[in-house]
Amino acid sequence: MAQLSYRDAVAAAIAQEMRRDERVVLFGEDTAAAGGVFKTTVGLFEEFGPRRVKDTPISELAILGAAMGAAMTGLRPVAEIMFSDFLACCWDYVANEIAKTRYMSDGQISIPLVIRTANGAGSRFGAQHSQSVENWAMAIPGLKVVAPSTPADAKGLLAAAIRDPDPVVFFEHKSLLANKAEVPEGEHVEPLGKAKVLREGKDITVIALAAMVPRALKAAETLAAEHGISATVMDLRSLVPLDAKTLLAESARTGRVFTVEENPRLCGWGAEIASVIQEEIFGALKGPIVRITTPHVPLPAADQLEDAVVPSVARIVAEVRRGLDSRRAA
Amino acid sequence: MSVTQKAHSAQRNQEIPEATRLRLFKLQVEIRYCEKRAYDLFLQNLVKGTSHLALGQEAVAAGFAAAMNPDDYTFCTYRGHHHTLARGAPMLSVLGELMGRQCGLMKGKGGSMHLTSVAHGVMGSYAIVGAHLPIAAGAAWSAQYRGTKQVACAFFGDGATNIGAFHEALNLAAVWKLPVVFCCENNMYMEYTPISAVTAVKHPAADRAASYGLERQVIDGNDADVVYSAARDAFAKARSGGGPSLIECLTYRHSGHSRADPAKYRPKEELEEWLKRDPVTLYRNRLLASGVAEGTLAKIESEAMTKLDQATEAAKASPTPSLESAMSDVWADGGNAWRN
Ligand SMILES: Cc1ncc(C[n+]2csc(CCOP(=O)(O)OP(=O)(O)O)c2C)c(N)n1
Ligand SMILES: [Mg+2]
Numbered sequence: 132m133a134q135l136s137y138r139d140a141v142a143a144a145i146a147q148e149m150r151r152d153e154r155v156v157l158f159g160e161d162t163a164a165a166g167g168v169f170k171t172t173v174g175l176f177e178e179f180g181p182r183r184v185k186d187t188p189i190s191e192l193a194i195l196g197a198a199m200g201a202a203m204t205g206l207r208p209v210a211e212i213m214f215s216d217f218l219a220c221c222w223d224y225v226a227n228e229i230a231k232t233r234y235m236s237d238g239q240i241s242i243p244l245v246i247r248t249a250n251g252a253g254s255r256f257g258a259q260h261s262q263s264v265e266n267w268a269m270a271i272p273g274l275k276v277v278a279p280s281t282p283a284d285a286k287g288l289l290a291a292a293i294r295d296p297d298p299v300v301f302f303e304h305k306s307l308l309a310n311k312a313e314v315p316e317g318e319h320v321e322p323l324g325k326a327k328v329l330r331e332g333k334d335i336t337v338i339a340l341a342a343m344v345p346r347a348l349k350a351a352e353t354l355a356a357e358h359g360i361s362a363t364v365m366d367l368r369s370l371v372p373l374d375a376k377t378l379l380a381e382s383a384r385t386g387r388v389f390t391v392e393e394n395p396r397l398c399g400w401g402a403e404i405a406s407v408i409q410e411e412i413f414g415a416l417k418g419p420i421v422r423i424t425t426p427h428v429p430l431p432a433a434d435q436l437e438d439a440v441v442p443s444v445a446r447i448v449a450e451v452r453r454g455l456d457s458r459r460a461a
Numbered sequence: 462m463s464v465t466q467k468a469h470s471a472q473r474n475q476e477i478p479e480a481t482r483l484r485l486f487k488l489q490v491e492i493r494y495c496e497k498r499a500y501d502l503f504l505q506n507l508v509k510g511t512s513h514l515a516l517g518q519e520a521v522a523a524g525f526a527a528a529m530n531p532d533d534y535t536f537c538t539y540r541g542h543h544h545t546l547a548r549g550a551p552m553l554s555v556l557g558e559l560m561g562r563q564c565g566l567m568k569g570k571g572g573s574m575h576l577t578s579v580a581h582g583v584m585g586s587y588a589i590v591g592a593h594l595p596i597a598a599g600a601a602w603s604a605q606y607r608g609t610k611q612v613a614c615a616f617f618g619d620g621a622t623n624i625g626a627f628h629e630a631l632n633l634a635a636v637w638k639l640p641v642v643f644c645c646e647n648n649m650y651m652e653y654t655p656i657s658a659v660t661a662v663k664h665p666a667a668d669r670a671a672s673y674g675l676e677r678q679v680i681d682g683n684d685a686d687v688v689y690s691a692a693r694d695a696f697a698k699a700r701s702g703g704g705p706s707l708i709e710c711l712t713y714r715h716s717g718h719s720r721a722d723p724a725k726y727r728p729k730e731e732l733e734e735w736l737k738r739d740p741v742t743l744y745r746n747r748l749l750a751s752g753v754a755e756g757t758l759a760k761i762e763s764e765a766m767t768k769l770d771q772a773t774e775a776a777k778a779s780p781t782p783s784l785e786s787a788m789s790d791v792w793a794d795g796g797n798a799w800r801n
Binding site: 156182185187188190192193195196197198199200201202203204205206208223224227228232233234235236237238239240241243272273296297324371372373374375376407 | 534536566567568570571575577578579584585587589592593594595596597598599600601602603604606607613625626629630632633636637786789790791792793794795797798799800801
């Protein structure tokens with residue numbers, strides 16, 4: 132095992148796949164010689180050269196359009212959209228073209244590509260450079276949606292996304308990029324659609340994604356140490372395919388479920404999770420499913436304001452306690 | 462009508478081998494008949510949804526398709542029946558798709574606006590204006606990367622030249638020197654608005670070419686010989702590593718924008734002028750003048766009609782798709798599962 136940062140793990144996954152498959156190509160704005168605005172593609176241009184690692188103009192339509200055209204004719208493109216907020220500029224490709232062409236063509240056309248994009252808050256960039264938009268992608272039939280929380284998963288899940296025969300939107304969280312942890316050396320591939328239980332507890336089940344995972348883990352420690360609440364913490368890792376089996380089993384085991392979501396409240400991913408849980412294991416629930424989300428506001432820039440809206444460790448602890456208390460009071 | 466014909470003129474007809482000229486005629490006739498039939502079937506309520514006919518624009522499809530290699534890629538718009546047929550997709554599969562039948566190209570899952578026949582190089586018809594231009598550029602890049610000498614061709618309307626994807630695609634294609642041909646079918650109207658009313662330049666495609674370091678080409682899109690010659694040159698250039706081309710074909714649709722449109726917004730004289738320049742009649746007369754026997758042309762026409770009648774009957778007899786197919790092919794494994 133080597134210690135790698137999340138950002139280096141991203142580059143390691145791409146390098147691993149480019150070495151084994153000549154069809155894999157990488158491009159986006161500043162992704163080649165510059166190594167990416169977030170330094171997630173450092174070293175790839177040097178190793179694979181300008182034929183396979185390319186810089187594009189600031190043309191989000193052309194980036195995703197070209198990725199799609201290349202994917203449907205035999206390549207396995209990895210296209211970078213610098214900030215996930217910019218997906219709005221090329222949403223036609225994400226929602227109408229890439230997602231639907233296999234279906235509309237009755238399976239004649241395959242689109243094996245990965246859209247990598249930097250997602251999430253923590254950098255104080257304000258409302259157009261900090262959003263969590265994984266729920267946008269989740270709403271579109273035909274897209275797989277993956278958001279790793281650790282360096283090991285950044286490598287393993289990205290490798291799997293590149294090998295996947297379907298389009299995958301891969302959300303790299305900006306506030307996790309510098310995190311370092313153990314990453315398996317050599318070939319590492321993690322299957323898509325498998326949630327991971329990171330901590331077993333008996334009182335509540337906390338379901339989190341990406342940057343909310345480490346916060347949920349910290350909150351669980353506080354809940355255990357200071358409030359005697361024993362929490363299971365689960366990292367969903369991918370929204371589509373969704374590991375409903377694991378999340379239903381873990382939810383049924385405690386009967387008290389909390390989602391921790393960075394996306395804004397309305398139609399955030401937790402709403403779908405809650406819907407699945409109440410439909411299928413209503414009888415096992417001991418209280419309402421509580422969603423802990425960013426409120427339904429655009430993201431503010433100032434650090435104090437950003438910290439006030441995105442779920443924090445303190446807020447997770449508080450909302451879990453309130454959720455359990457209101458149940459007791461009822 | 463003033464047309465800058467560059468090096469492409471009707472005299473070129475004599476340089477084009479007779480077999481190719483007969484093919485150009487046959488393609489135009491087949492498209493004309495099939496598009497008229499699509500309209501009839503709509504009147505009989507057998508074609509549902511919308512459809513955008515290319516009556517009057519047959520020469521563009523015939524000229525380009527005749528200039529392509531079988532493994533070249535076509536990307537067209539919702540107004541794409543003509544290009545799909547020209548690449549060789551069977552009438553049965555095209556009409557069947559319009560009618561939502563099992564025999565359709567996509568078994569009813571795409572419809573008129575999304576005709577796709579990968580076996581014939583038709584990599585899809587795109588209903589979001591301009592979206593397919595960058596996609597064609599990507600296919601061209603893939604061909605370049607794989608070293609296959611294939612060329613990608615995107616067909617689009619005059620209206621598409623005002624959308625960002627047009628400009629992003631042209632720039633990327635020029636910068637990466639991609640083997641792609643961009644063909645603008647300038648039929649003078651977007652939906653109901655004349656293109657001249659909403660465009661800063663006279664020639665919506667050609668007058669933008671210089672911005673991307675490309676040659677300005679405006680050709681007579683109702684003359685199949687002219688179209689064929691221009692397309693052939695552009696494909697040869699792309700195949701030999703010379704990069705992209707942008708060709709603006711001046712043409713006119715005889716019917717409305719879509720089946721619901723009576724096209725009242727067009728001056729009567731304008732329509733009459735263009736009907737006089739009907740590409741199919743024009744080409745038939747030219748072939749006769751150049752010595753092709755009337756019987757040869759009549760035979761092509763009657764064979765096309767027979768083929769069309771057979772296709773129509775077969776499409777009508779085809780079952781509707783199985784309802785399960787609505788749930789298939791979301792993913793590569795054939796299924797639609799988003800969860801376990
Ligand atoms: C992005 C987008 N905007 C608007 C439309 C609605 N629309 C469909 S066809 C059309 C006109 C397109 O005109 P043109 O590009 O000249 O093609 P033509 O229909 O004349 O072949 C419009 C506005 C659309 N399909 N996509
Ligand atoms: Mg038009």
